[in-house]
Amino acid sequence: MTKILAYKGGDYCERKYYDASTPERLAAAYLHLFRFLDKLELYEHLKVPAMYIVAPRDHPEGCQCYPCLDLPKKLKRREQGEARRIQMHGWYCEARAGSARAAEMLLLARRDYRNEEIEFVELEAV
Numbered sequence: 001m002t003k004i005l006a007y008k009g010g011d012y013c014e015r016k017y018y019d020a021s022t023p024e025r026l027a028a029a030y031l032h033l034f035r036f037l038d039k040l041e042l043y044e045h046l047k048v049p050a051m052y053i054v055a056p057r058d059h060p061e062g063c064q065c066y067p068c069l070d071l072p073k074k075l076k077r078r079e080q081g082e083a084r085r086i087q088m089h090g091w092y093c094e095a096r097a098g099s100a101r102a103a104e105m106l107l108l109a110r111r112d113y114r115n116e117e118i119e120f121v122e123l124e125a126v
């Protein structure tokens with residue numbers, strides 16, 4: 001049975017299909033798709049290891065401006081997403097260096113994300 005890795009396309013391009021009928025071809029397909037999505041700049045935020053949050057400077061304690069009020073929420077969001085983000089950043093760097101395994105981990109972890117949806121299709125031989 002022939003296996004196909006299908007990229008569902010999205011805002012930037014049409015659907016794409018890759019031959020995934022052997023482990024070697026699947027690995028090549030993951031790496032190729034990763035490089036393609038990287039060129040579309042879908043991973044820009046993964047190029048840095050952590051979300052950079054700056055607290056407003058010289059604001060008095062109890063300041064009611066929006067950046068001050070929003071800061072605890074931002075820090076909490078960062079804490080919750082941090083482990084996942086660090087992991088994805090690691091995969092991103094390894095995939096950039098040519099690791100098909102890292103490209104696979106990244107693509108599968110993000111397979112439900114907008115513009116990053118992938119699925120497997122099996123072709124029946126008759």
Ligand SMILES: [Zn+2]
Nearest residue numbers: 059063065068
């Ligand atoms: Zn303030």
